[in-house]
Amino acid sequence: MQISGAQMVIEALIAEGVEKVFGYPGGAIMNVYDEIYKQDKFEHILTRHEQAAVHAAEGYSKASGKVGVAMITSGPGFTNAVTGLADAYMDSIPLVVISGQVPMSLIGTDAFQEIDAVGISRSCTKHNYLVTDATELPRILKEAFYIAASGRPGPVHVDIPKDVTAQIAKFDYSIELDLETYKPHTKGNPRQIKKAMEAIAKAKRPLFYLGGGIINSNAAYEVRDLVHATGIPVVETFMARGTLSHDDEYLISMLGMHGSYAANMAMSETDLVIGLGARFDDRVTGKLSEFAKNAGVIHVDIDPASISKLVNADYPIVGDVKNVVEEMLKQSTNINPAKYASWREIIKNFDTLHPLTYHEDTDRLKPQWVIQRVGELLGDDANISTDVGQHQMWAAQFYPFTRPRQWISSGGLGTMGFGFPAAMGVKAASPDKVSINFTGDGSILMNCQELMTAVEKKLPVINIILNNNYLGMVRQWQTLFYEKRHSETDLSVQPDFVKLAEAFGGIGYRVTTKEEFDAALKDAIEKNIVAFIDVVVERLENVMPMVPAGGSLFNMMLLEKKEKK
Amino acid sequence: MEKSERRVISVIVVNEASVLSRITDLFSGRGYNITSLTVAPIPDSKYSRLTIVTSGSVRVIEQITKQLHKLIPVLKVYEHADLVEKEMALIKFPVSENITDISTLCGAYNGKIVNVGDNVIIVMVADEPKRVDNFLKIINKYNPKEIVRSGAVALER
Numbered sequence: 001m002q003i004s005g006a007q008m009v010i011e012a013l014i015a016e017g018v019e020k021v022f023g024y025p026g027g028a029i030m031n032v033y034d035e036i037y038k039q040d041k042f043e044h045i046l047t048r049h050e051q052a053a054v055h056a057a058e059g060y061s062k063a064s065g066k067v068g069v070a071m072i073t074s075g076p077g078f079t080n081a082v083t084g085l086a087d088a089y090m091d092s093i094p095l096v097v098i099s100g101q102v103p104m105s106l107i108g109t110d111a112f113q114e115i116d117a118v119g120i121s122r123s124c125t126k127h128n129y130l131v132t133d134a135t136e137l138p139r140i141l142k143e144a145f146y147i148a149a150s151g152r153p154g155p156v157h158v159d160i161p162k163d164v165t166a167q168i169a170k171f172d173y174s175i176e177l178d179l180e181t182y183k184p185h186t187k188g189n190p191r192q193i194k195k196a197m198e199a200i201a202k203a204k205r206p207l208f209y210l211g212g213g214i215i216n217s218n219a220a221y222e223v224r225d226l227v228h229a230t231g232i233p234v235v236e237t238f239m240a241r242g243t244l245s246h247d248d249e250y251l252i253s254m255l256g257m258h259g260s261y262a263a264n265m266a267m268s269e270t271d272l273v274i275g276l277g278a279r280f281d282d283r284v285t286g287k288l289s290e291f292a293k294n295a296g297v298i299h300v301d302i303d304p305a306s307i308s309k310l311v312n313a314d315y316p317i318v319g320d321v322k323n324v325v326e327e328m329l330k331q332s333t334n335i336n337p338a339k340y341a342s343w344r345e346i347i348k349n350f351d352t353l354h355p356l357t358y359h360e361d362t363d364r365l366k367p368q369w370v371i372q373r374v375g376e377l378l379g380d381d382a383n384i385s386t387d388v389g390q391h392q393m394w395a396a397q398f399y400p401f402t403r404p405r406q407w408i409s410s411g412g413l414g415t416m417g418f419g420f421p422a423a424m425g426v427k428a429a430s431p432d433k434v435s436i437n438f439t440g441d442g443s444i445l446m447n448c449q450e451l452m453t454a455v456e457k458k459l460p461v462i463n464i465i466l467n468n469n470y471l472g473m474v475r476q477w478q479t480l481f482y483e484k485r486h487s488e489t490d491l492s493v494q495p496d497f498v499k500l501a502e503a504f505g506g507i508g509y510r511v512t513t514k515e516e517f518d519a520a521l522k523d524a525i526e527k528n529i530v531a532f533i534d535v536v537v538e539r540l541e542n543v544m545p546m547v548p549a550g551g552s553l554f555n556m557m558l559l560e561k562k563e564k565k
Numbered sequence: 566m567e568k569s570e571r572r573v574i575s576v577i578v579v580n581e582a583s584v585l586s587r588i589t590d591l592f593s594g595r596g597y598n599i600t601s602l603t604v605a606p607i608p609d610s611k612y613s614r615l616t617i618v619t620s621g622s623v624r625v626i627e628q629i630t631k632q633l634h635k636l637i638p639v640l641k642v643y644e645h646a647d648l649v650e651k652e653m654a655l656i657k658f659p660v661s662e663n664i665t666d667i668s669t670l671c672g673a674y675n676g677k678i679v680n681v682g683d684n685v686i687i688v689m690v691a692d693e694p695k696r697v698d699n700f701l702k703i704i705n706k707y708n709p710k711e712i713v714r715s716g717a718v719a720l721e722r
């Protein structure tokens with residue numbers, strides 16, 4: 001079949017089973033957009049900013065487990081998309097991002113809207129390509145999808161000059177991939193797994209430390225089986241929320257900087273850390289030299305470079321966590337869950353001592369209450385996205401997650417502006433669930449233009465703005481570590497969020513009481529259009545507990561106890 | 566601070582556009598050292614071989630090899646322990662210097678005179694990097710006008 005490079009892009013997307021493409025057109029990618037116009041196999045969702053297109057593709061991928069696709073033009077289109085690429089790279093989200101480039105004859109001349117896109121994306125993608133001949137396109141696109149989704153997943157960027165999208169060449173997508181330099185190691189070494197299981201059988205206070213890799217490899221249900229078979233308690237990273245259901249008897253909570261006291265103490269007291277798909281991020285470990293000081297470490301990860309990078313692994317296992325956990329499960333029959341009853345009791349006591357909670361004592365709504373309330377009202381019926389800041393941490397702490405892929409948030413990069421577009425992608429992937437975005441009054445202004453996309457494409461995301469008139473998380477650090485010098489974090493001057501939503505054809509609510517909140521949420525769900533619920537919350541609330549950056553996990557700042565009146 | 570060691574790493578990569586910048590970007594982006602880097606195609610293959618001389622703690626060197634291996638076009642990464650290592654230097658001297666002495670010295674360091682002009686002679690030596698260091702120290706008294714060194718190339722014994 002002889003077709004144009006632009007047609008090849010379309011044919012490849014169809015062959016890959018792509019159903020949604022998020023993007024924004026422009027000069028260099030116009031040939032491809034012309035072909036998009038002519039087809040009806042997949043839907044193109046026009047976001048109102050390229051950054052949002054990539055975040056939406058991320059949200060789509062996170063919710064569906066498929067490769068997300070974004071399409072952008074050269075120059076400013078591409079540079080706008082870089083934040084999304086970096087975000088996906090840090091959180092190992094499989095994406096294929098296709099950008100237009102100026103024609104080959106103009107490359108290197110500082111042509112209009114030319115930028116060295118592959119040069120820029122090299123450091124924030126798993127792999128990238130500049131396509132210099134259309135005959136290469138079928139192979140490159142096929143490789144791009146394969147590389148994005150296999151091994152440790154990640155974004156792949158394909159930059160295609162305009163003349164290459166116009167070039168006519170042979171298209172054959174049935175080609176076999178021949179990637180002799182790329183062979184992800186998925187199978188976990190059986191001898192290492194056996195040794196790890198022996199270590200588990202010997203341990204007195206073992207602890208599962210679950211990371212986002214479990215969600216990526218769709219291993220959550222296997223992990224649940226392993227946890228229940230062994231009776232070993234569990235801490236989850238921020239990225240792993242939803243691996244176990246919130247009411248699972250073996251789940252302690254999230255660990256790390258804003259993890260629970262019990263989770264962090266368990267990590268400090270354990271004699272064997274069983275790390276599954278977790279990368280020992282500094283927001284999790286706190287001071288490395290004090291992290292799980294007296295424990296052996298089992299570390300299972302698909303990425304050999306993650307293992308022993310920060311914490312030395314006594315039992316390194318390179319492999320897909322799903323395969324490895326299945327194998328561990330087979331070998332777990334000699335472990336008796338009753339054995340760890342007293343260890344679980346110790347942890348329960350930690351939890352009773354300092355439970356994850358907050359004080360309900362002011363006239364204003366507490367942000368934590370809002371999150372819990374959404375949890376009570378919607379629970380499993382909602383997918384939860386967030387922006388970045390205090391609201392994000394409270395959502396991770398207080399939402400009752402019941403399943404993997406319910407929780408979508410920017411972990412590694414911590415990108416303000418992620419939440420709303422990501423929630424649109426989530427809604428596109430999962431239309432039967434309510435798509436909630438918990439956001440802040442700071443974050444929502446980064447990418448609020450997506451109201452237009454959500455209205456046009458009927459993606460009724462409910463943005464719950466936990467409005468504290470501050471860049472709250474930064475304000476918290478200023479309060480705690482900069483003697484309350486609140487430099488440039490006061491957001492007292494604000495837009496009218498209700499009118500903002502309405503100006504785009506969405507719906508807005510301003511809420512100051514519990515009753516108003518319930519009513520607004522109910523109404524927004526019924527009306528089924530994009531909504532801003534602007535919730536006036538306590539201004540000076542802090543996220544607690546907290547391990548100050550670089551501090552030891554067992555040295556947490558705790559919620560101050562209140563005197564009983 | 567952990568002890569920093571000098572290491573020689575060979576990398577076999579698919580010979581394609583921008584593969585070299587992938588490698589150098591990895592080093593600069595992650596703050597690794599490059600002391601020297603040489604690269605040339607492997608005859609009759611689609612691969613090139615890079616020899617990288619670097620330094621770092623054991624942990625850093627381990628990360629370097631793992632991260633290199635993660636790059637899609639990288640086929641193999643060798644972290645050499647027992648190897649033969651050679652580096653080359655070209656040195657320009659005024660003809661007025663004692664050419665016989667210089668020539669004899671070159672011979673001791675696997676080298677010779679490679680060019681004689683009206684005003685200058687050019688010599689080359691090819692030897693272990695430490696010995697090249699040594700040679701350059703010794704010939705200082707003959708007023709070398711220009712010195713150029715290559716990176717190292719290495720083969721496992």
Ligand SMILES: Cc1ncc(C[n+]2csc(CCOP(=O)(O)OP(=O)(O)O)c2C)c(N)n1
Binds near residue numbers: 415466
């Ligand atoms: C793009 C970007 N810029 C800056 C930051 C630094 N930052 C982290 S949290 C935060 C404050 C967020 O404020 P808001 O969205 O109002 O949420 P809150 O913390 O009040 O819940 C800032 C500025 C960031 N994470 N991302």
